[in-house]
Amino acid sequence: MIKLISLFLSFSFLSLFSFGQTESSKLQITQLTKDFYIYTTWQSFNGVRFPANGMYVLTNNGVLLLDSPWDTTQFQPLLDSILIKHNKNVVMCIATHSHEDRTAGLVYYGTREIKTYTTKQTDSISQIRGEPRAQYLITSDTIFRLGQHEFEVYYAGPGHTTDNVVIWFKKEKILYGGCLIKSTEANDLGNLSDANVVAWPETIHKIQLKCGKPKYVIPGHQSWSNNQSLEHTLMLIEQYQLNEKK
């Protein structure tokens, strides 16, 4: 009997180990706090492997997913990992702007019995560009409730794109910023192909006014290890504008 148990233990240890390995190479899941988890996938950007963050939130009414994986091979592995880890299904997915590191999985998730959402503004851009679109459209700032968690989809203005929204969990003081907010690890503003750098500072100020001092700020890319990303984004914008004037 003891032998059987040890055999079972070593087997489960091995399978955990190998599962962990495949996971860490393409999909990384990190607990932020309590019901809140950050998932990260990677894509090659300018020849360098670059990470993109999304978040998921456990509720007693299913899992809320914010944005979809950038790595398109990870749509189903993410759902599988969440089910294995928490024994819960994703029931709702909101994409925070029209770029592929946010919206790539919307159509796929729609086929997996997940209610998918973007703002109307995001949908208009995705429609023109022929990119994946959500089933449900948000027409103005909206407070949603899923299970025990409440959050607001908030549009503060243009920045990284004209349509970028943030998700604000007021009670937990968690600001999910997406690509509108740059990590303190970022050295520049990144992809500016659809950006409005002139309007961006005012947009950040409106978020600061609304959210005060968030406990956690989650940027679209790179580290979320501190809550200084709003200030850092303002600094990067200032730096960019100074360089433009030269």
Ligand SMILES: [Zn+2]
């Ligand atoms: Zn992005």
